[in-house]
Amino acid sequence: MQRLVLKPLIWYGLVLALLLIFMRLIEYRYLVKTFSVDIYLGGIALLFTSLGIWIGYQIITRNSRAGNSLNEMALIAGEESLLSDREMEVLLLMAEGLSNREIGERLYISIHTVKTHSTNIFSKLGVKRRTQAISQARTMGIIKAKQESESLK
Amino acid sequence: MQRLVLKPLIWYGLVLALLLIFMRLIEYRYLVKTFSVDIYLGGIALLFTSLGIWIGYQIITRNSRAGNSLNEMALIAGEESLLSDREMEVLLLMAEGLSNREIGERLYISIHTVKTHSTNIFSKLGVKRRTQAISQARTMGIIKAKQESESLK
DNA sequence: CTGATTTTGGTACTTTAGTATGAAGGGTTT
DNA sequence: AAACCCTTCATACTAAAGTACCAAAATCAG
Numbered sequence: 001m002q003r004l005v006l007k008p009l010i011w012y013g014l015v016l017a018l019l020l021i022f023m024r025l026i027e028y029r030y031l032v033k034t035f036s037v038d039i040y041l042g043g044i045a046l047l048f049t050s051l052g053i054w055i056g057y058q059i060i061t062r063n064s065r066a067g068n069s070l071n072e073m074a075l076i077a078g079e080e081s082l083l084s085d086r087e088m089e090v091l092l093l094m095a096e097g098l099s100n101r102e103i104g105e106r107l108y109i110s111i112h113t114v115k116t117h118s119t120n121i122f123s124k125l126g127v128k129r130r131t132q133a134i135s136q137a138r139t140m141g142i143i144k145a146k147q148e149s150e151s152l153k
Numbered sequence: 154m155q156r157l158v159l160k161p162l163i164w165y166g167l168v169l170a171l172l173l174i175f176m177r178l179i180e181y182r183y184l185v186k187t188f189s190v191d192i193y194l195g196g197i198a199l200l201f202t203s204l205g206i207w208i209g210y211q212i213i214t215r216n217s218r219a220g221n222s223l224n225e226m227a228l229i230a231g232e233e234s235l236l237s238d239r240e241m242e243v244l245l246l247m248a249e250g251l252s253n254r255e256i257g258e259r260l261y262i263s264i265h266t267v268k269t270h271s272t273n274i275f276s277k278l279g280v281k282r283r284t285q286a287i288s289q290a291r292t293m294g295i296i297k298a299k300q301e302s303e304s305l306k
Numbered sequence: 307c308t309g310a311t312t313t314t315g316g317t318a319c320t321t322t323a324g325t326a327t328g329a330a331g332g333g334t335t336t
Numbered sequence: 337a338a339a340c341c342c343t344t345c346a347t348a349c350t351a352a353a354g355t356a357c358c359a360a361a362a363t364c365a366g
Binding site: 094096099130132136 | 247284
């Protein structure tokens with residue numbers, strides 16, 4: 001978890017504080033007098049579950065533009081992700097055997113962009129061809145099994 | 154184990170018979186009187202170990218030209234091998250990320266031959282690109298882990 | 307020996323991949 | 337605001353991959 005982000009943390013704190021205030025308002029003005037304790041607890045559970053999901057989503061896709069939604073495992077594990085999000089997508093589609101044109105059609109980007117990503121991938125992996133990139137990514141554990149690629153179909 | 158081979162079996166029998174005769178000769182004319190029993194047993198062990206190695210090698214590379222030395226698992230498992238020996242070698246080197254030229258240099262064949270093998274591989278696997286061939290071979294279990302490819306290095 | 311398959315090699319051609327270089331907008335960090 | 341990275345797109349070029357078609361020698365089962 002390098003590159004600590006301050007902004008999101010502030011946002012998380014603010015949202016948490018607002019939620020707590022909201023809970024207090026509900027508690028004292030309406031809920032305890034109107035509904036049962038079960039519903040009150042259920043609401044708390046739901047809200048905080050949603051908050052947790054949202055926080056988790058934010059953590060994972062924190063660097064949505066500058067980071068990696070697909071590298072969540074690496075991020076959670078505390079590793080610095082070598083490839084960016086888009087590069088990971090391109091690499092996985094590469095490993096499925098798609099051509100640059102097909103990758104572009106799949107990701108709604110031009111073939112030129114795919115080539116740019118390819119060149120960057122090769123540079124980062126220290127290889128010169130896409131087949132080498134696939135092999136290298138497998139040995140490095142970037143591409144593990146079939147699940148990752150299946151999830152994109 | 155389709156395609157029963159008669160010739161090799163006859164050869165195995167002949168070699169076995171010759172070896173037994175040879176053992177008898179050694180046993181009765183020289184060894185027992187001249188050397189200790191240990192050396193005699195050691196010779197037997199060595200010879201039959203060599204025979205076993207040779208037989209194993211022959212079984213594995215039985216279809217060396219018309220078959221698959223690298224498809225031994227599939228053959229032993231009773232499956233009909235889809236790809237030929239050479240095609241398997243080319244496919245594995247492909248999966249390692251080698252170019253056609255590099256594959257040719259590794260196998261001491263011309264790049265034209267590599268291309269011919271490639272086209273045949275793609276045709277047999279029902280794909281159009283080498284990256285697709287690698288992916289397809291993985292899903293089909295033709296390429297399993299890293300051991301197979303490592304053994305070629 | 308014959309037929310089938312493998313392996314090897316080639317030419318000519320089209321398609322795809324990859325490189326070099328530039329550019330522009332957006333988001334993050336400091 | 338400046339520096340940095342990501343993402344997108346583009347052109348022009350070279351290299352590699354792939355296709356179609358052919359051909360010949362070697363191996364092997366029957």
